[in-house]
Amino acid sequence: MNLKKLAADEAVKLIEDGMTVGLGTGSTAYWAIMGIGERVKNGLNIRAVATSEASDRLARELNIPIVPFSEVETIDVTIDGADESDHSLNLIKGGGGALLREKIVASSSKRLVIIADESKVVERLGKFPLPVDVVPFAVELTLRKLAALGCEPKLRRKEDGELFKTDNGNYVADCSFGAIADPAALHDQLNNIAGVVDNGLFIGMADMVIVGHQDGTVSVLK
Numbered sequence: 001m002n003l004k005k006l007a008a009d010e011a012v013k014l015i016e017d018g019m020t021v022g023l024g025t026g027s028t029a030y031w032a033i034m035g036i037g038e039r040v041k042n043g044l045n046i047r048a049v050a051t052s053e054a055s056d057r058l059a060r061e062l063n064i065p066i067v068p069f070s071e072v073e074t075i076d077v078t079i080d081g082a083d084e085s086d087h088s089l090n091l092i093k094g095g096g097g098a099l100l101r102e103k104i105v106a107s108s109s110k111r112l113v114i115i116a117d118e119s120k121v122v123e124r125l126g127k128f129p130l131p132v133d134v135v136p137f138a139v140e141l142t143l144r145k146l147a148a149l150g151c152e153p154k155l156r157r158k159e160d161g162e163l164f165k166t167d168n169g170n171y172v173a174d175c176s177f178g179a180i181a182d183p184a185a186l187h188d189q190l191n192n193i194a195g196v197v198d199n200g201l202f203i204g205m206a207d208m209v210i211v212g213h214q215d216g217t218v219s220v221l222k
């Protein structure tokens with residue numbers, strides 16, 4: 001069973017005619033974009049902004065009307081995936097490297113709907129290494145400052161060994177903290193480091209998490 005599609009299909013039902021929709025990034029958001037494409041084909045009238053070049057491309061292939069983010073004041077609903085969610089709806093995102101654009105879009109959204117398979121819901125955030133978006137300049141210094149907060153930062157590489165670059169030309173440091181006791185405090189500590197652009201902790205941003213389960217059911221955390 002495709003749990004990602006199960007959650008995505010449920011989220012896509014929330015979209016109504018006339019809305020401005022934020023399109024997330026990743027293998028779960030993929031299914032939401034596919035579902036939105038299907039509804040557009042059947043006459044749904046929306047406009048959308050994308051959180052990555054990949055999602056932008058996919059949406060255009062499906063004839064979803066994409067507008068530049070700078071032309072948009074408010075997004076009605078954004079549907080995106082996550083690497084982890086706790087029961088308070090705090091998230092780790094950025095496994096696909098799109099956390100910066102995702103956070104910018106999420107912060108302009110009236111509603112952020114997260115879709116996930118059941119493996120993503122955790123008691124405590126932190127098993128998934130926290131992605132941190134860092135500027136290339138003096139990156140070794142930034143990594144040392146990240147390590148001083150109690151993690152083992154690793155610069156993300158592509159399969160060919162080249163350093164991974166985000167859509168904005170930054171690097172991603174994947175930081176293994178283990179169980180994070182105070183996600184909000186850690187979020188602020190990380191973003192206080194010069195050289196860090198943003199980090200993958202999304203605190204108090206999600207309005208609901210739609211979860212697909214192995215038994216074919218869907219549950220909603222609010």
Ligand SMILES: O=C[C@H](O)[C@H](O)[C@H](O)COP(=O)(O)O
Binds near residue numbers: 081092096097
């Ligand atoms: O940068 C990528 C995003 O934050 C994704 O939404 C997140 O990594 C989850 O991706 P997936 O749905 O592929 O597990």
